[in-house]
Amino acid sequence: MSEGMNLAKWKKGADNFEIVVDPDKAMQFKKGIGDIRDVLVYPKIFSDAKKGMSAPENRLKAVFGTEDTNEVAKKIIKEGEVQVTAEYRNAQVQQKKQRILNIIQKNGVDPRTNAPHPLTRIEAAIDEAKIKINEHKTAEEQVQEILKKILPIIPIKFVKKEIQLTIPAQYTGKSYQTVKQTGKILKESWNSDGSWTGLIEIPGGMEQELYDKLNNITHGTITAEVKEVK
Secondary structure, X not given: OOOOOOEXXXXXXXXXXXXXXXXXXXXXXXXXXXXXXXXXXXXXXXEEHHHOEEOOHHHHHHHXXXXXXXXXXXXXXXXXXXXXXXXXXXXXXXXXXXHHHHHHHHHEEEOOOOEOOOHHHHHHHHHHOOOOOOOOOOHHHHHHHHHHHHOOOXXXXXXXXEEEEEEOHHHHHHHHHHHHHHOEEEXXXXXXXXXXXXXXXXXXXXXXXXXXXXXXXXXXOOEEEEEEEO
């Protein structure tokens, strides 16, 4: 068996029970989501998975009241500990770091220019501040604390902008979907000529991205007015 395995373990007295799992699906199953058959990489209960040693059937029956692999595996995941490889943990941390970078860029702007910082600049500030991403917290839970730590390095503030848009009739279909996906529509009206006018709220760092998307659809025929910066 490979050393780089993600395991779920459960101990009962002198007995040790292990299963080899898909870590993402195991974490989901622990929350009550998914099918145990999708979680198991090997449909087998081990006493030592790395050595390939199977758990004795008589011990399964004595401890769990059943020899059914799926039923035993459910209990191991629900009541035991899911252990993941360093490679998996590192990948999870990198994903969270990327999520944090995206949140900061989309919601934050440089107060000197009112434009978003490039991702590379935000990442450089995080690295310079020697910030360690917490693998046990969500990206959203870590954003505010990270912001405080990088503020001495780069000026940044979170803003929401209210923008009034008018989209010509021939482009409303595609453009309307883009607007809904990017921001929150506060007010809207369909005009007599078939055009659409709406007041939308978007994260400050998304303003230029929204214009670029809409201009690509409408060939630059939209009108936009920034009504308010919060």
